[in-house]
Amino acid sequence: MTAPEPSPGGASSGGAASAGAASGDVSPAGGPLGAGYSSVCLAAGTVMLAVPTAIALTALPAPGSGGSPGTGLLLAVVLAIGALAVALATARPGSGVMAALAVLCTALALVLEPPEALGDGLCGLACLAFLLAIRLHRQARSGPVNLSAWLAAHRPLAVGAAVTTPAAIAAASVPTAWSLPVAALVGLGSVAVCALIFR
């Protein structure tokens, strides 16, 4: 009946052992960029930055035309920081700071060189896709993800974006007096289309 005296040494007495700390031991296969959905993240980030980059390339003043070269330089710096943030967010999806910085850089680039409403909408959709891709990548690094279940769980986000984006684009494309009715009409139409698709 006599068992050896308990030896608390080595055991975490007081009884709290976190799994979160231990789950950090799960190393992603293939290094930081080779696991999960890093390629999806990079693709979404590239699309996100591509719109302001393309606008910048087309809208920059030609040398000697008298435009402001400072804006172009600033835009280039912002886009470079955005690209770096995309890469870092893909490498370390657990931290949301880099993803937020990438989106902020994109927004700043759009402020510096405003595109058409369609470009803004596409860029916003690309931002959303990038954020969702980062989320998927992060989850995939901590364990296997059932993609169809994941997409089903995130369907409300896609539906929300699908309703608001066309409405906003349409509202921005018409005269100000018509923007609200047009936005409402397009929004309702988008809702109907989404209801038909996801019924």
Add this chain to the structure above:
Amino acid sequence: MDGKIDWESADWVFGVVTAGVLAALAVVAAGRFDLVVFGAPLLGALAGAWWSSRPDRTVRVSAELSAERVFEGDSIILRVQLTAPPGTELLDAELRTGAELGAVPLGVRHLTPEVLRGEWELHALRWGRAVVRMRVTTRGAAGLLVGGAQCAVTEVAIFPNADRISAVPRPMDLPDLLGVHLGRRKGEGVEFAGLREYQPGDPLRAVNWPVSARRGQLYVTERLAEQAAKVVTMIDASGDVRQTGGSTLELSVHGALAVVQAALRREDRAGVVALGGVVRWLAPDLGRRHFYRVVEALLDVQPGSGSAPSNADGFPRTVLPRGAAIVVFSPLLDERVISAVVDLRRRGFGLVVVDVLRAEPQPRPGADYDPIAIRMWRLGRRGIRYRLAELGIPVGTWSEGAELDEVLRPMSLRPLMGSRR
């Protein structure tokens, strides 16, 4: 087993919504409506996630233990699988075991974002019923909601270890039970008690032929009966003083179990009474199964003064049979328990008291009167011991580093004197 998740907004949601509103105001003020178009998909996604159906609140827990009953010092393996509702994400799982168990994570991994499987090694540190719980953190609605759940995983019964002792006090008056002790009663035994003249009905094998031949008439040999004793251990759980080498309650439980084990080993009847928050008792009995009944009863002993009696009437009658030797484990701090012990002695029970208090009050630095108060406290304790000794109740102090056997041996040399009723 299931746990209920309490969902609430994630910490960042408020900040993001505030920043979004401020940005929208700035955009409108600057007349840059095109930027509203940029933010429209993100706002739509946010609204879609917020107004989507709320995630389920149930997190399922399945646990597997390598053993549900262990002794102090043993280690067991706990395997847990947590399943969060579909569409949510299990972020963290924290095992909470209380003071009785220590936990070391062996491996924790996500099978899917909703399913987490973990393995822990649990070390039994202190006797008692240890309830293992798990604090689970989840994330739902695409990260907008964060949930927390408290789940009961399993319960582990940790039995106290018993020191192996041989010295157990026994009463002078032994009951008519077959055992190993030589009492004053004559009967069937091997120990010589005396000679007497043959009476009709005496068995012929009892006739002492050499004596009969010398004296010219038949004499028979009388022998001492071999009887069993009844030993009751009493635990004073009216308080629990923390001290080095184990709290008073821990020492009491370990000591009581050691006495019960030693008594049962020599075929005596042993019982236990715990006086504390809830009275727990087991009437004296014998056998290995009874030992485990005692152990189970001791697991539920909790400190508290609710049931501390002030006289012998406070004890259940069946628990303290006539002629039983009573071994009291007490810090001698509760006057009601001391009065009850005195009352038991006056009613004829043979008692010994083991003082399990090792700690002393410490004087506060700079307080002039504290050393005097402590001296008075020591005098009071000496007075209590003197009072008990005057009544024929030996008191032994279970000091640090001493074995219980050393404490009980001087009190076990002679049978405990009780009074015949």
